[in-house]
Amino acid sequence: MGAAISLRKVEETAPALVSLYKSAGERLRVHGLEGERAAVYLVVDRSGSMRPYFTDGSVQGLADRVLGLSAHLDDDGVVPVVFFSTDVDAVADIELDRHHGRIEEVVAGLGHMGQTNYHAAMDAVIDHYLDSGADAPALVVFQTDGGPSSRAAAERYLCKAAKLPLFWQFVGFGDPGSKQFDYLRRLDELAVPAQRVVDNAGFFHAGKDPLALPDDALYDRLVGEFPQWLAAAREQGIVAAPAVG
Numbered sequence: 001m002g003a004a005i006s007l008r009k010v011e012e013t014a015p016a017l018v019s020l021y022k023s024a025g026e027r028l029r030v031h032g033l034e035g036e037r038a039a040v041y042l043v044v045d046r047s048g049s050m051r052p053y054f055t056d057g058s059v060q061g062l063a064d065r066v067l068g069l070s071a072h073l074d075d076d077g078v079v080p081v082v083f084f085s086t087d088v089d090a091v092a093d094i095e096l097d098r099h100h101g102r103i104e105e106v107v108a109g110l111g112h113m114g115q116t117n118y119h120a121a122m123d124a125v126i127d128h129y130l131d132s133g134a135d136a137p138a139l140v141v142f143q144t145d146g147g148p149s150s151r152a153a154a155e156r157y158l159c160k161a162a163k164l165p166l167f168w169q170f171v172g173f174g175d176p177g178s179k180q181f182d183y184l185r186r187l188d189e190l191a192v193p194a195q196r197v198v199d200n201a202g203f204f205h206a207g208k209d210p211l212a213l214p215d216d217a218l219y220d221r222l223v224g225e226f227p228q229w230l231a232a233a234r235e236q237g238i239v240a241a242p243a244v245g
Contacts, residue, residue: 020068
């Protein structure tokens with residue numbers, strides 16, 4: 001089983017994403033994920049400190065790269081995007097045939113940029129996934145430039161969500177040395193199985209200039225921990241075993 005969406009379809013509907021699609025495919029092969037199927041979500045931090053990353057195109061750049069990855073894993077050509085700050089600000093789709101400038105288009109209609117409540121966004125993703133009736137697992141790319149306003153709520157949601165077929169790949173924007181990211185660095189240390197049934201989250205830092213991170217490096221980090229989670233989740237019966245034949 002190859003990519004969910006063919007190269008020809010990407011060439012026809014989103015020619016600007018062809019190089020991203022090819023890069024994503026190569027990195028998926030390297031990580032043993034060729035032919036896997038997964039829903040792909042993008043969560044975007046819209047707290048006040050994120051303003052420069054919307055302005056310079058970093059958020060749109062991440063969305064395009066995630067869409068290029070999604071085309072290999074999911075055949076609908078759509079990535080649901082959850083924008084959050086104090087609460088969920090919007091849930092919108094970014095699509096292969098309508099990706100250019102889509103982030104700017106959505107945020108232009110939104111109001112005040114608030115605080116950073118991870119759990120509100122996690123709740124929205126969980127609801128969307130359960131309502132979709134999907135039987136494939138989900139890779140949730142969760143972008144933020146700081147720690148959660150409520151660490152206790154974020155940790156509680158993450159541990160409860162470990163029983164669901166969702167893997168949370170957190171991506172940090174900003175100063176890699178900031179203590180804002182200490183919480184995310186500790187995520188991998190949440191005890192298994194005492195606090196959560198499987199390790200259902202990863203974290204990496206994309207730096208102060210996320211657009212400068214090469215596509216291959218970004219894709220390596222986006223999918224690097226996904227295979228281990230898939231194996232553990234299948235062992236626990238959280239994700240169905242792959243079809244044989």
